[in-house]
Amino acid sequence: MIKALFFDIDGTLVSFKTHTIPSSTIDALAVARANGVEIYISTGRPLALINNISQIEHLIDGYITTNGAYCFVGETAISCSQIPKNDVLFVLDKSNELHFPCMVVGDTNLTMYNTASNPEKVKHIAEMLNVPDIEYELPVEDVLNQRILQLTPFISEKQESMTLPHLVNIESRRWCPDFADFTAKGVSKAKGLREIAAYRGFDLSETMAFGDGGNDLSIVMEAGMGIAMGNANQCLKQAADYITSSVDDNGIYNALIKYHVI
Template sequence: MKRSLFFDIDGTLVSFTNHKIPESAIYGLTLAKENGADIYIATGRPYGLINNIEEIKHLVDGYITANGAYCFSGKQVISCCPIPMDQVTSVIEQSDKMGFACMIVGEQDIMMYNNNPVADHIFKDMLNVQDLQESTSLQTILGQGILQLTPVVTPKEEQAILPLLSNVISSRWCPEFIDITAKGVDKAKGMKDMIAWQGIPLSQTVAFGDGGNDLPMIREAKIGVVMGNASQTVKAAADHVTNTVDDDGLYQALKYLKVI
């Protein structure tokens, strides 16, 4: 049976340790493509911050980005789901009031609002994103649809912010921040939008992930594969748990599923 494979990036395709795709994963994905599999990216990163999959970009059939808020294949935009602007301004007001940094992801631009050393460390050191586009003005980005907000907040601060909002959802795939998208917008929606546009039956979908934001996709896909570096909560949702990203987990999962 043909398989349509949906891959998270950080912690699934790419190591948090060296910010690279393991050679075994590159080899496995190449074989999967040769065997007729479709390959899709499903990430919390906006497309402009996808800087770590160059070795496999030629294999990718489509992208689910910003946790499902912006999905495309080639030059075809499949879905675009901005956050209501009153919710955006509410988060910005809380950023000013509470002093947290917040990445604002627009349809064209990205900016880090109220940047601070904590956000710098997370994005530049942990995620290897060096250009946070701090020169983009707030006025410029608020003239666009806002796809995602990423406040750098603790769980306690998150509990203070979310009751002030409506018509949004949040997910946390890194302990230091949350991603906020419009209500109902997550990786599962992105996957469903993608397969509907491509004419792919749900029965041939396999989703691979390791973070809390992967849970909707892991649960929705016919088969959900979770990496060994995931939390116990994420592993509990899996149909199959493989090794960590650094221990050839992706390659082993593709072998286990007989994709390669």
């Protein structure tokens, strides 16, 4: 019996085409919640950039954010994993050396560092994710005074390979060719799943996780039932227990019907 559902946002709950949640998904989650199933978000987005799920916010029990670096249930913080400050400063130095922008995510707010090195790429990603209000002007020093939960350097795979060997305390996940998400070592969406399951007292076998990208691989493999969207990348599809239809073709609704969650 499934007691908890975990959903990635972009490409899973929210369509890249419409930037909205399909009505079939909204209806399915409402039925699941009415049936007593708990609903959780599992996203690489920082909390400050979760701007596209207002239609279902009232149904959500908790969140795995920043790829597992900050997790909470209701008003209770479950975990907060920060990147060591020397690693943060190293990445920012590389940003200057290799000329790439980098989002710096603190536990209160965030900023974009070195935007001028590639403003068009930053604009493109902001449009893709429908986040026009990314903070560009906040001085990075204001964020560095906080716990740094995630760095998102807008780097190529080649630049990433030049940077990661120097970062033994960093995990890197890439779900878009244009950037990677860096978090502290050991942080993942699967870690967030385990922490929330332990806090709420349900077994992992009673969980179902949905995703479409590389940063969803750990949670799709860890959950009792891992579901890849029809629009997911091939790696995730190979790891999933089931491949549903795409986000724009009622994928979440179809999977929840198949496994009798609704």
